[in-house]
Amino acid sequence: MRAVRSLLWLAVVGGYAVLPWLAPSLTYQLTIVLALGLAALAVSLMLQAGLISFGHALFYAAGAYAAAYLGRLTGAHVVITLLLSSLSAALLALIAGLLIVRYRGIFFAMLNLALSMVAYTLLLKLYNVTGGSDGLVVSATGVAGYAMGPTGLADLLFYLALAAAVLAAWFVRVYLRSPAGWALGAIQDREIRVEYLGVSARRVLLVAYVLSGGLAGLGGAIAGIAVGHVAPDSAYWTTSAGFVVMAVLGGGGDVFGAFAGAALYEMLSVFAAQYLSSSWELLLGVIIFVIVRFAPSGLWGFYDGLWRRMAAGER
Amino acid sequence: MTAGAAALDVDGLSVYLGGATVVRGISLRVDRGATVGLLGRNGAGKTTTLRAVMGLVPVCAGRVTLLGEEVEGEPAHWRARRGVGYAPEDRRMISALTVEDNLWLPANACGLPHQAAAQRLAWIFEILPELEPLRKRWAASLSGGQQKIVALGRALMAGQELLLLDEPFQGLAPALARRYAEALSQLRERDRQVAILISESNPALLADVAQKTYTIERGEIVTAT
Amino acid sequence: MTAIAGPLLSATINGVTYGATLFLVAVGLSLIFGVLRVLNVAHGSFYALGAFTAASAWLLISALGWPPLCIYPALVISALVVGVAVGPVVERGLLRWTFGIEAEAARENAQLLATYAIFLMLEDAQKLIWGGQPYYSGSALRLLGITRINGIPYTNYQLLLILVAVLVLIALRILLRGTKMGKFVLAVAEDPEVSSAMGIPVARIYTVAFTVGAILAALGGALASPTIGVNTGIGSEMIVLSFAVVAIAGLGQIEGAAVAALVIGVGHSIAVFFFPALSSVIPYATMLLVLVFKPYGLFAAAQVRRI
Ligand SMILES: Nc1ncnc2c1ncn2[C@@H]1O[C@H](COP(=O)(O)OP(=O)(O)OP(=O)(O)O)[C@@H](O)[C@H]1O
Numbered sequence: 001m002r003a004v005r006s007l008l009w010l011a012v013v014g015g016y017a018v019l020p021w022l023a024p025s026l027t028y029q030l031t032i033v034l035a036l037g038l039a040a041l042a043v044s045l046m047l048q049a050g051l052i053s054f055g056h057a058l059f060y061a062a063g064a065y066a067a068a069y070l071g072r073l074t075g076a077h078v079v080i081t082l083l084l085s086s087l088s089a090a091l092l093a094l095i096a097g098l099l100i101v102r103y104r105g106i107f108f109a110m111l112n113l114a115l116s117m118v119a120y121t122l123l124l125k126l127y128n129v130t131g132g133s134d135g136l137v138v139s140a141t142g143v144a145g146y147a148m149g150p151t152g153l154a155d156l157l158f159y160l161a162l163a164a165a166v167l168a169a170w171f172v173r174v175y176l177r178s179p180a181g182w183a184l185g186a187i188q189d190r191e192i193r194v195e196y197l198g199v200s201a202r203r204v205l206l207v208a209y210v211l212s213g214g215l216a217g218l219g220g221a222i223a224g225i226a227v228g229h230v231a232p233d234s235a236y237w238t239t240s241a242g243f244v245v246m247a248v249l250g251g252g253g254d255v256f257g258a259f260a261g262a263a264l265y266e267m268l269s270v271f272a273a274q275y276l277s278s279s280w281e282l283l284l285g286v287i288i289f290v291i292v293r294f295a296p297s298g299l300w301g302f303y304d305g306l307w308r309r310m311a312a313g314e315r
Numbered sequence: 316m317t318a319g320a321a322a323l324d325v326d327g328l329s330v331y332l333g334g335a336t337v338v339r340g341i342s343l344r345v346d347r348g349a350t351v352g353l354l355g356r357n358g359a360g361k362t363t364t365l366r367a368v369m370g371l372v373p374v375c376a377g378r379v380t381l382l383g384e385e386v387e388g389e390p391a392h393w394r395a396r397r398g399v400g401y402a403p404e405d406r407r408m409i410s411a412l413t414v415e416d417n418l419w420l421p422a423n424a425c426g427l428p429h430q431a432a433a434q435r436l437a438w439i440f441e442i443l444p445e446l447e448p449l450r451k452r453w454a455a456s457l458s459g460g461q462q463k464i465v466a467l468g469r470a471l472m473a474g475q476e477l478l479l480l481d482e483p484f485q486g487l488a489p490a491l492a493r494r495y496a497e498a499l500s501q502l503r504e505r506d507r508q509v510a511i512l513i514s515e516s517n518p519a520l521l522a523d524v525a526q527k528t529y530t531i532e533r534g535e536i537v538t539a540t
Numbered sequence: 541m542t543a544i545a546g547p548l549l550s551a552t553i554n555g556v557t558y559g560a561t562l563f564l565v566a567v568g569l570s571l572i573f574g575v576l577r578v579l580n581v582a583h584g585s586f587y588a589l590g591a592f593t594a595a596s597a598w599l600l601i602s603a604l605g606w607p608p609l610c611i612y613p614a615l616v617i618s619a620l621v622v623g624v625a626v627g628p629v630v631e632r633g634l635l636r637w638t639f640g641i642e643a644e645a646a647r648e649n650a651q652l653l654a655t656y657a658i659f660l661m662l663e664d665a666q667k668l669i670w671g672g673q674p675y676y677s678g679s680a681l682r683l684l685g686i687t688r689i690n691g692i693p694y695t696n697y698q699l700l701l702i703l704v705a706v707l708v709l710i711a712l713r714i715l716l717r718g719t720k721m722g723k724f725v726l727a728v729a730e731d732p733e734v735s736s737a738m739g740i741p742v743a744r745i746y747t748v749a750f751t752v753g754a755i756l757a758a759l760g761g762a763l764a765s766p767t768i769g770v771n772t773g774i775g776s777e778m779i780v781l782s783f784a785v786v787a788i789a790g791l792g793q794i795e796g797a798a799v800a801a802l803v804i805g806v807g808h809s810i811a812v813f814f815f816p817a818l819s820s821v822i823p824y825a826t827m828l829l830v831l832v833f834k835p836y837g838l839f840a841a842a843q844v845r846r847i
């Protein structure tokens with residue numbers, strides 16, 4: 001069964017990789033899904049510890065703005081831009097994390113929110129540095145100074161995003177199965193027991209938080225380059241809430257859930273924009289409510305349950 | 316209400332909590348005006364039994380009959396209005412209110428007319444005269460022992476038919492424990508027909524007050540004397 | 541010296557006015573949290589619904605040719621209508637199930653997400669009912685005339701707003717400490733289980749507290765409506781501001797919320813005078829600063845860490 005499941009993953013990733021060939025017009029959307037998926041993965045990493053962040057847009061925006069600044073440096077290669085943007089977001093997460101990992105539950109959610117709102121207001125008001133509400137143009141150059149046409153760059157970005165997503169998913173999976181990952185999961189309801197084992201809960205959380213910030217920043221940088229533009233809205237609290245929704249839609253249970261949640265979210269938003277322009281949030285609200293109420297383990301839980309039932313049938 | 320029915324009749328009660336059945340098919344009976352003990356060691360299931368009778372934990376099997384009326388699924392406040400009073404193990408005063416307000420709460424919540432409530436309060440002050448001087452104090456400012464007495468008084472405000480007292484003697488100095496036991500026996504003598512179910516881990520403390528004692532071990536009644 | 545004192549006084553008065561609205565909304569949030577232990581993300585929507593309803597009431601009064609002064613009772617009625625129509629439905633229909641979730645972390649998370657879902661639904665409900673365009677009912681602001689303080693004109697409406705907030709604070713205190721229902725609410729806030737064992741119908745108290753909280757948010761919106769452009773998005777902004785107030789005060793604190801709202805209101809207005817670009821950072825920066833030194837807010841007792 002495990003082999004079948006692993007093969008299925010390969011098929012999913014492979015299938016996703018050929019989609020831009022089948023439908024070139026979708027490349028942009030497919031890249032955005034990966035970017036959002038990375039941010040959702042960042043949020044679901046904190047969910048492992050039972051912590052909801054209503055402020056991860058801070059790191060998403062940080063990644064995108066960092067990409068914008070790096071783009072201004074002539075010759076900044078897209079791969080280097082992505083790496084450095086993600087690193088800047090991780091650094092920001094390290095600084096913020098020193099404060100934030102002291103809090104749990106509602107306070108964790110609210111402090112993240114407050115920090116991101118500070119960033120949002122600064123992005124909006126410090127016009128000379130951030131371009132104010134107009135935001136900044138994000139540009140990136142292709143491979144080693146080799147100038148690529150816009151479609152070439154879009155394709156390159158898509159495959160970079162896919163590679164980044166697969167690597168990030170693999171890395172998070174390995175991390176969650178390491179002792180540090182176990183400790184993270186245990187913080188949710190047995191924090192003091194974790195500390196009896198001589199592990200500092202705050203340190204465990206800080207590591208996760210920095211990783212999480214880096215992932216969200218990577219997503220933000222990808223999205224920024226794909227859109228070619230970044231605005232303060234990317235740091236507003238509703239953007240953060242969107243990531244939480246994706247993580248919950250997908251089900252926090254596994255790394256894949258975050259990407260599935262992002263895909264579903266993006267599909268819903270495209271669908272709703274087309275057919276019910278003014279009631280997209282209403283639809284989204286109803287869907288979130290139904291999932292939280294009736295299927296708290298999300299898409300992933302549904303999928304996993306299917307396999308479990310099949311495995312049980314085999315026996 | 317059926318005439319002649321017991322104050323409390325528990326039949327085959329089981330409670331499932333946090334992954335385990337902590338009370339398993341226990342049956343017990345408290346007649347009108349009787350004082351009955353529920354004796355058991357730590358973790359035996361005394362608190363859980365009392366909470367199930369009060370309606371604070373869901374019951375997974377069995378029946379609870381209060382004053383001849385089966386109460387399956389009725390919420391705790393409904394039971395309080397039928398005359399059941401509960402004094403929890405850890406006292407749990409409402410610390411934002413004064414002692415007097417704590418005492419008035421059950422009367423107001425159960426919709427007792429002011430006159431009747433005032434009478435009942437006077438009656439409680441007669442039985443527990445040490446409460447009177449504490450009236451205006453903030454509940455949180457009392458000592459643990461004083462709070463136990465207030466908790467008894469508060470339980471009496473609603474519990475005119477049945478009192479559920481969870482380890483009332485725990486943490487009381489011997490003199491205060493004697494006063495508490497004396498107050499309980501006064502309740503009986505005044506012919507108010509208040510039935511009492513007391514949980515306790517020390518058999519010596521029950522000997523003086525209870526006419527009948529059930530012993531509970533690992534969620535089951537093992538002896539009844 | 542006087543060159544500074546003039547603007548400072550003016551900023552303070554404006555700040556107190558702003559703080560008054562903020563207080564009304566935040567105290568509702570705090571009441572709901574204090575009694576139900578739910579951080580209501582949809583609270584900003586109640587504020588917005590109050591503002592929209594009040595703006596419609598103003599249009600209606602103008603259209604019917606009623607005396608303009610009717611707007612003042614209409615503002616209060618709008619708030620009551622919104623709170624009573626929305627509060628019980630949301631609490632009973634959409635939130636009650638979460639109270640049964642045993643594990644604290646899972647319950648809090650479910651409540652955050654459920655109230656966020658409700659926020660999304662109510663945001664769109666506003667767009668469907670009132671459309672996308674902003675409403676202005678600023679003329680209601682000037683009906684009561686103006687007062688000059690130090691030569692600077694203030695609408696009397698602004699001063700009325702402060703009065704209303706003070707009255708609400710006093711009324712809440714009297715209602716909570718001096719009436720039977722208020723004492724039930726205090727008891728349930730402190731210990732729902734013991735309360736029910738004393739005969740208090742806890743579920744009813746939850747609905748009452750939630751509805752009162754919703755009315756207060758809607759009242760904040762209705763009273764603010766003449767002073768702002770009522771637009772979609774005011775709810776999503778107000779929720780974070782009232783979170784900040786409540787976090788500074790400590791969750792569940794009522795008098796504390798008044799102090800925190802005042803601090804934020806005045807701080808914000810003073811910043812508008814001296815560093816306008818940074819004024820909107822003030823609430824969040826204050827919140828961060830307070831939480832760094834007092835992790836549970838200025839007026840709350842520390843909580844015990846979960847085992
Ligand atoms: N909420 C709960 N979840 C899981 N288990 C519980 C819960 N409450 C009680 N238990 C378990 O049920 C058993 C009985 O508990 P209970 O509190 O009824 O005992 P008790 O006789 O009152 O003990 P004590 O003398 O210590 O008060 C114990 O083993 C306890 O660990």
Ligand SMILES: [Mg+2]
Nearest residue numbers: 361362363404
């Ligand atoms: Mg016990």
